[in-house]
Structures are given as C-alpha cells and as structure tokens.
Amino acid sequence: MSSFSTIESKIKTPDQLAVTIAKWRKAAEIIVFTNGCFDLLHYGHLHYLSQARDLGDRLVIGLNSGASVRRLKGPNRPINDEITRTHLIAALEVVDAVVIFEEDTPLELIKVAMPDILVKGGDWQPEQIVGSDVVLANGGKVLSLPYVEGYSTTNIEQKILQGAG
Numbered sequence: 001m002s003s004f005s006t007i008e009s010k011i012k013t014p015d016q017l018a019v020t021i022a023k024w025r026k027a028a029e030i031i032v033f034t035n036g037c038f039d040l041l042h043y044g045h046l047h048y049l050s051q052a053r054d055l056g057d058r059l060v061i062g063l064n065s066g067a068s069v070r071r072l073k074g075p076n077r078p079i080n081d082e083i084t085r086t087h088l089i090a091a092l093e094v095v096d097a098v099v100i101f102e103e104d105t106p107l108e109l110i111k112v113a114m115p116d117i118l119v120k121g122g123d124w125q126p127e128q129i130v131g132s133d134v135v136l137a138n139g140g141k142v143l144s145l146p147y148v149e150g151y152s153t154t155n156i157e158q159k160i161l162q163g164a165g
Helices: 003-009 014-026 043-054 066-073 082-090 107-113 132-137 153-162
Strands: 031-036 058-064 097-101 117-121 141-145
Touching (some): 014 058, 014 097, 031 043, 058 066, 097 107
Parallel strands (some): 031 058, 031 117, 058 097
16 A cells, blocks of 8 residues: 555545444554644644554544634634645554544544543643543543643744744
8 A cells, every 4th residue: 555545544434434443442442532623733733643642542533624614713714725634634653543524523523433532632621622521421531631832823823924934
C-alpha cells in the first residue's frame, strides 16, 4: 500500500468507523477519542494528539466539517478546506482514524465510537466535555489534557492578518 493510500485508509465514515472499532475491541485495544477543527495544524496540536495517543492503543479524531467550523468560528473559517484538514490529520502517525462530523458537536460520533477514553484540551473541564456523560456511563474515562501555551490557530491567524512573522 502506498503512503497516500495508507493516509486515505484512515479516513472513515461513521459506519466504517464502527466496523474498525469492533475489530480493535476484539483485539482488546484501548480506544481514545478527541475532536476539533484542526484548521492550521501546529505544534500545540501535535503535542496534544501525541499525549492523547499515549493514553491508549488507538486514537480516533472527530473532525468538524467546513460548515460546522463556520458555525462555530465564523464566516472566515476554516482557513484550510475539509480535504486538506482531513488528510493532514490522517497523515499523523499517532492518528488511527479520522471521521468528519457535520453537527456542531461530536456527540453522535462519540456514541458510535464509544471510546474507552474521551479527551479534550485544557480549557475544558471533564464534566463540560460533550459526550462525557455517555462515556462515563459506559465505564470509560474523560480527561482534559494541558495545552502548550502560545500555540493556537487563532494566534496564527492574527499574525498572518497583521503581517507579522
């Protein structure tokens, strides 16, 4: 399998994800789930996703669709299109599956994935994380991972708009 087809094989529909997760569960692998826009991929994302992957055997990413990002972040976002964002995330070695979701939250996708561990970045308290009730009721864990200070897509966007380097 070529490198590009390996990347594309990580991009799943919710139905394909359910089948893949069933295989991983059969192998007793621990599944970690997180979600986000991942618009401009930066060091903070890489650090966070690596930390998330270290918590289990498989890392599943719920990726906001373009329309979902616009509703959450405004009309000028996302900066990168859905195909670019999906393939960049799938290209990361620490990521095992990427699924686009159209809704404002990944709740329905979390119900499909039913991860052992649900994580978000440090600005979320575990009880505020969408899907935490579902995961906890299923015997899973919900964690808030620390952010790396100074790295955010919004900061990068502001630097670009101001013409600063």
